[in-house]
Amino acid sequence: METLIISGNDDNGIRIAANIIREGGLVAFPTETVYGLGASALLSGAAKKIYAAKGRPSDNPLIVHLSTPEDAEKFAYVSDTYFKLAEKFMPGPLTVILQKKDIIPFDVTGGLDTVGLRVPSNPVANKLIRYAGVPIAAPSANLSGKPSTTRASHVINDLYGRIDAIIDAGECSIGLESTIVSVEGDNSLKLLRPGGITLEQLKECGFRVSLDKAVTQKLDDSERPAAPGMKYRHYAPRASVTLFDGDYEIVKRKLYELRDVDGAAILCYYEDTELAGLKNSIVIGSRIDKQNTAHRLFALLRDIDCDSSVKDIYAALPEKDGIGLAIFNRLIKAAGYRVIKV
Ligand code: AMP
Ligand code: MG
Numbered sequence: 001m002e003t004l005i006i007s008g009n010d011d012n013g014i015r016i017a018a019n020i021i022r023e024g025g026l027v028a029f030p031t032e033t034v035y036g037l038g039a040s041a042l043l044s045g046a047a048k049k050i051y052a053a054k055g056r057p058s059d060n061p062l063i064v065h066l067s068t069p070e071d072a073e074k075f076a077y078v079s080d081t082y083f084k085l086a087e088k089f090m091p092g093p094l095t096v097i098l099q100k101k102d103i104i105p106f107d108v109t110g111g112l113d114t115v116g117l118r119v120p121s122n123p124v125a126n127k128l129i130r131y132a133g134v135p136i137a138a139p140s141a142n143l144s145g146k147p148s149t150t151r152a153s154h155v156i157n158d159l160y161g162r163i164d165a166i167i168d169a170g171e172c173s174i175g176l177e178s179t180i181v182s183v184e185g186d187n188s189l190k191l192l193r194p195g196g197i198t199l200e201q202l203k204e205c206g207f208r209v210s211l212d213k214a215v216t217q218k219l220d221d222s223e224r225p226a227a228p229g230m231k232y233r234h235y236a237p238r239a240s241v242t243l244f245d246g247d248y249e250i251v252k253r254k255l256y257e258l259r260d261v262d263g264a265a266i267l268c269y270y271e272d273t274e275l276a277g278l279k280n281s282i283v284i285g286s287r288i289d290k291q292n293t294a295h296r297l298f299a300l301l302r303d304i305d306c307d308s309s310v311k312d313i314y315a316a317l318p319e320k321d322g323i324g325l326a327i328f329n330r331l332i333k334a335a336g337y338r339v340i341k342v
Pocket of ligand 2: 139140148
């Protein structure tokens with residue numbers, strides 16, 4: 001299949017992409033979180049095409065993207081809590097899980113009777129949804145299991161020839177996928193996946209928030225994940241990832257010991273002066289600027305994949321405050337929960 005590359009500045013190109021979506025095709029598009037692989041959320045056959053293009057298991061639900069928070073009423077049963085969340089955080093990197101209405105086909109939701117709704121703030125994404133005139137179901141635009149795509153070049157590497165079009169609008173500002181919450185009751189939420197909207201921000205707005213176990217820990221084989229996608233290997237580069245947990249000075253010493261190990265790459269921060277200069281270390285950003293680390297993480301994992309000499313990646317287990325919780329969650333999943341206490 002010939003994949004059309006469209007510039008995010010090309011209004012007519014976005015109209016063409018919207019038409020492709022309306023007619024059941026697949027378009028990758030930028031959002032403020034990561035690139036999404038979009039199809040009409042009202043056509044069940046279109047969702048199937050997304051699963052096929054990504055190689056994604058079909059019980060892993062898709063997030064449905066809307067151009068305004070009010071549109072949620074057409075597709076799901078909304079409550080006061082939803083509207084409070086919408087007022088504070090939409091448009092933006094928040095997905096809310098609600099009971100779905102019949103108009104959303106079950107293959108979009110992986111067979112669930114709930115649907116995840118999000119209103120992206122990226123103006124290109126918003127325009128595409130408006131021009132399409134239908135909600136857009138979109139998972140991250142990467143091959144299943146690989147790190148999400150935060151630049152059009154990543155999408156081209158993974159999906160060129162497998163989808164109808166790619167809209168290129170540069171780098172995604174946040175760089176990690178949306179925060180996902182389910183509404184459990186009045187003002188009461190469960191955090192299923194951390195992201196650009198932090199646990200602290202939700203609490204500051206007066207919501208009671210419980211943290212789903214799968215955010216920080218591996219579930220037992222008998223446990224059913226609340227967010228089905230969380231059971232799969234995710235965000236993983238080709239090289240294996242191992243995380244060290246413990247006193248930061250001891251962790252740094254452990255990482256330093258790997259300086260001459262064949263095939264090992266050390267992820268470190270700019271402030272870790274003894275590590276940052278090593279020939280096999282990769283500086284991920286500043287330890288105090290977590291937004292920037294989040295923004296760069298997936299691009300960095302993809303860059304490391306281009307260097308075939310790297311077989312094993314080592315890093316410190318991230319701190320869990322603010323957007324750090326999202327970085328923690330993505331890295332433990334990339335590591336397949338391989339965390340070594342030091
Ligand atoms: P992605 O679009 O690749 O970032 O993945 C979307 C993720 O959202 C899925 O893997 C699920 O974990 C989660 N999700 C989407 N819809 C639902 C839903 N109805 N219930 C629970 N989790 C959901
Ligand atoms: Mg994904």
